[in-house]
Amino acid sequence: MLEVRAARHGDAPALDALGAAPEAGVFVLEKNGAVIGALTLRAGEIFGCAVAPEWRGRGYGTFLLRRALRAAGPGPVYTQTPPGNAAMEALLRRCGFRPQEQALPAAGEEPARAREAGAAAGPLSLPQKWVRGAPDGDGENALAVAHAFLRTHVRPGAFALDATAGNGHDTLFLCRLVGAAGRVLAFDVQPQAVENTNARLRENGCGQVGRAVLDSHANLAAYAAPGSVDAAVFNLGYLPGGDHGVFTTPGVSVPAMRTALELLRPGGVMTVCVYYGGPQGMAEKDAVLAFLTGLPPEGYRVSVRDFSGRPGCPPIPVCIEKRAW
Ligand SMILES: C[S@@+](CC[C@H](N)C(=O)[O-])C[C@H]1O[C@@H](n2cnc3c(N)ncnc32)[C@H](O)[C@@H]1O
Structure with missing residues (x-):
């Protein structure tokens, strides 16, 4: 049996x-x-x-x-295998996984995960990433890129901030990553967004892990000590299905990102999805990208994905890792 x-x-x-x-x-x-x-x-x-x-x-x-x-x-499933685990690789292929392309580290740059695992430094020590059930070109939209990055970096027990709660999709995603031992705090200036997020968390059994508060991300520093946060998420723009007259603005969001980076622990991560189709969207996009791509490389590793070949205003994902090395 x-x-x-x-x-x-x-x-x-x-x-x-x-x-x-x-x-x-x-x-x-x-x-x-x-x-x-x-x-x-x-x-x-x-x-x-x-x-x-x-x-x-x-x-x-x-x-x-x-x-x-x-x-x-349903939904895509991701995993990683350490180098040389042929049995696990064969098992994954049998079950429909395919290897994901991944960037090799720049010359002289030791991959943190391999180092943590005690593996020898160098490109061959990189774990292989795998995906199943995602369309070809998985990761080809802003949210998928941000989520794949968070999935790789956020561990059970982590403390995460969602700076733009909206309808709570990202807050719930973070709650699932940090698990019962973790904590997620979400912020929004709209009561409807806070209600929607807290309802979503309750309905999905995450009411003890995550909580949305009615406050601006301008006040992040009042909720967490510097160096105490493992992950922060910004999803810019307006509330889908809500009041499109309320949206993130660069005068508030950029200083909030600066604060969030100060709150991150070394090795902590931040993702920003820049939706710029709405009012002030272009100004916010320019200000946010200028700020994030201007971060000192010795302090942060920043990657921006460009989907500009697509019609409309395809959102731009930015993934930031605060260097611990
Ligand atoms: C694109 S939505 C976020 C979507 C959300 N991540 C989700 O999963 O549904 C952006 C949200 O940012 C909120 N927002 C705008 N200004 C804000 C501020 N200063 N502080 C916190 N949230 C803000 C808006 O009310 C809106 O709900």
């Missing part, structure tokens, strides 16, 4: 034996009452997959991954 199910409290010793942490999003593979495999799939990312050594090479990993993907529902 083979079953894939969500991990329970009593699975902790078996998970420990498999090298898996008893945390949110863990699926276990049970064979005749014994846990022989575990896989963590949370917020669209697989964080680990293990099968007990005596059961490897018999298709149990594929079975576990396929069932976990089915249980997780």
Whole structure:
């Protein structure tokens, strides 16, 4: 009898034996009452997959991954493999994952993740990123780029700020990334946005993790100590489906981004999605891009994706990492 199910409290010793942490999003593979495999799939990312050594090479990993993907529902799923893990790479390919192209670090620049993992420095030590269920050219819009970046950097237990709550989609996304041990604080100047966000969090079981407050992102510093924040998110423009007369403005958003960067811990990240189709949008786009691309490279790593070949005003994602090295 083979079953894939969500991990329970009593699975902790078996998970420990498999090298898996008893945390949110863990699926276990049970064979005749014994846990022989575990896989963590949370917020669209697989964080680990293990099968007990005596059961490897018999298709149990594929079975576990396929069932976990089915249980997780629709939407793209991402993961990373350390260099040289041929078995895991083959498993991912069998289950429909494809490798994502990724930039190699600039000469002399050691990839932080590889260094954290204790791997040798240099391009070959980079983990390989994988994606499944996303259209070709995944990441080809601002939100997907920002979310993929956050997914890679924000860990369970993190403290995150959503500077523009809106309808709460990003706040909920952050709550899922930080998990039950984390905290997310969201800001909006519109009562409707605050209500929408808090309702969304409650409906999705994240009311204990995240909270939206009716306040401007001009006041971020009143809510967090410098160096205490792991991630900050700005999604500029107006509230979709709400009052289009209320929108972010460069006189407020740019100083707020400066503050958010001061609040980030070293190694913390910030994403900014610049929507510039609305009133003052062009002025805000110019001011925000000038500020972010002008950040000192010794302090921040900034990447801007340009979708200017597309019709209309395609939003621009900017991903910033505050250097810890
Ligand atoms: C594009 S929407 C954000 C969308 C949101 N991230 C979501 O997931 O639905 C921008 C939001 O910024 C809000 N906003 C405008 N000025 C603000 C300010 N000074 N402080 C905080 N929020 C502000 C607007 O009210 C609007 O809801």
